[in-house]
Amino acid sequence: MKRILVATxxxxxxxxxxxxxxxxxxxxxxxxxxxxxxIQAFNGILWEPQEIVRLDEKAVAxxxxxxxxxxxxxxxxGPFTWPFKKADGTWDVADRSEEMIRKLQYMNIDxxxxxxxxxxxxxxxxxxxxxxxxxxxxxxxxxxxxxxDMTFGFQTxxxxxxxxxxxxxxxxxSHNRVFIVEVMGRNAGWIALHSAVAGGAExxxxxxxxxxxxKVLESIEKRFQHNRGFCIIVMAEGAxxxxxxxxxxxxxxxxxxxxxxHGASVYLxxxxxxxxxxxxxxxxxLGHLQRGGVPIAYDRVLASRFGEKAVELVKEGKFGxxxxxxxxxxxxxxxxxxxxxxxxxxxxxxxxxxxxxLGITFGD
Numbered sequence: 432m433k434r435i436l437v438a439t440x441x442x443x444x445x446x447x448x449x450x451x452x453x454x455x456x457x458x459x460x461x462x463x464x465x466x467x468x469x470i471q472a473f474n475g476i477l478w479e480p481q482e483i484v485r486l487d488e489k490a491v492a493x494x495x496x497x498x499x500x501x502x503x504x505x506x507x508x509g510p511f512t513w514p515f516k517k518a519d520g521t522w523d524v525a526d527r528s529e530e531m532i533r534k535l536q537y538m539n540i541d542x543x544x545x546x547x548x549x550x551x552x553x554x555x556x557x558x559x560x561x562x563x564x565x566x567x568x569x570x571x572x573x574x575x576x577x578x579x580d581m582t583f584g585f586q587t588x589x590x591x592x593x594x595x596x597x598x599x600x601x602x603x604x605s606h607n608r609v610f611i612v613e614v615m616g617r618n619a620g621w622i623a624l625h626s627a628v629a630g631g632a633e634x635x636x637x638x639x640x641x642x643x644x645x646k647v648l649e650s651i652e653k654r655f656q657h658n659r660g661f662c663i664i665v666m667a668e669g670a671x672x673x674x675x676x677x678x679x680x681x682x683x684x685x686x687x688x689x690x691x692x693h694g695a696s697v698y699l700x701x702x703x704x705x706x707x708x709x710x711x712x713x714x715x716x717l718g719h720l721q722r723g724g725v726p727i728a729y730d731r732v733l734a735s736r737f738g739e740k741a742v743e744l745v746k747e748g749k750f751g752x753x754x755x756x757x758x759x760x761x762x763x764x765x766x767x768x769x770x771x772x773x774x775x776x777x778x779x780x781x782x783x784x785x786x787x788x789l790g791i792t793f794g795d
Contacts, residue, residue: 433464435745436540437486439500440472440509440547440554444570444584445726446734447500450546452491453738459488461746467540468502472551473510475502476534477527483538495731498724506689509554532563542745546570548582549770550689552753556766559751566744567753567766568737572721575619577774578764579755583734588615588721589625595717596630596663603661609651609703611664611714613696615721620776622721623667624783627791633662634792636699638669638677639776642794644702650792651708658710666699668692693718736761 437454439447451468458464469475470482484490484502494501508514510531512524535543542564545555548571555567569576572588592614599610612632616622620637627635634650636642647664654662669692671677679692696714703712726734737754740761744752752763776783787793 432539433461433541434467434539435464435542435544435742436467436469436476436483436535436538437502437544438469438472438475438546439502439504439570440545440551441504441506441570442548442572443499443504443722444572445498445587445722445724446583446730447504447546447570448491448494448497449726449731449734450568450570450583450738450741451486451501452495453735454544454742455486455488455491457739457742467538471503471505472547473531473554474505474508476531477510477513481534495735496725498722498726506550511554511557528558528561532558532561535563542566542750544568544741544745548573549576549773552576552766552770555753556751556770559766564748564750565766566741566750567769568741569753569755569769572622573616573619574621575617575774576769577772578753578769580758581733581756583730583737584722584726585621586729587724587726588622589629590727591721591724592622592626592665592717593629595715595720596626596632596665599715600631600661600663603663606711607655607659607661609662609664609708609710609712611666611696611699611712613666613668613714613716615717616667616669617692618669619774620667620670621774623665623670624776624786627665628782628786628789630663630665632665632791634664634794635786636664636666636670636695636794637776638667638671639778640793640795641671641673641675643673644699644706644794646792647699647794648703648706648708650794651703651710655710662710664699666696668695670695670699672702 466486475482510528546568572584574585678694753769
């Protein structure tokens, strides 16, 4: 009996269930293979009692179109930074990685498939270096992993953002307003760039290009005549003004290490008002709407291909590798290579050039 354990870590993402289903469907083609799921990433292994579920064909039937993940996820803590409360009531973290590997050995786990983004794959690499037979599957709506052409969930997030822009165009036009649509992406501007082009925005602000508030204001004014007109600004949550910093706060939740980006659009609205903008400005922060809901067909197909390939890598014993999409093929790259550098929008990117050609302003 060969046993595969599946974990989904980091933020939730449309297509996770399609990956899980594909892993189970492919593994069922082999004789005496069993798939287990760890609840909330690696927490299910480390908790006492453990929370491990059996993933058979019945358990995954019909889940491919559902958002989220049936085995849940978390972006707090992990085997290397396990949060715990000390006797004095304060919080600290402990390294429980060796303990977790021993638990997996005791469970007779032959391979782990870890589905997650940059942070999750960094955990995968460290566990692989400790001897754990692990395969990575890239997952992020931010599309910020450079070793794959696309990550599943990204296109669904772009679709959600584009539909929001479409709806805001009508109300902006009716009220002669400026609308700022704040989208996710952390330090990468892919969601903002794609949805700005798809939604016909006039201004797109991304983390890779610091914006000049006067240039943004100039673009807005071109959209108005005698106070009549409207303007749509699509803004990534990590966008920042020239010489400024990103907007957000350091969370105080135990085990949560990422700086929480939030409020870039509010900051921009106030900056525009201070710069003399007289038009009515409203902001819409899409937030987790981009993570939830039904994955579009593109993401279901990509996720299913990733899941099937992950099991093939287990069968071949190619551990320490991550599934990757290099059009038109699904290949594998080392996890170490996958996390070596992020995927950011570059100034020579074809879509960025096309956006400029369409008259979209980036504030530079």
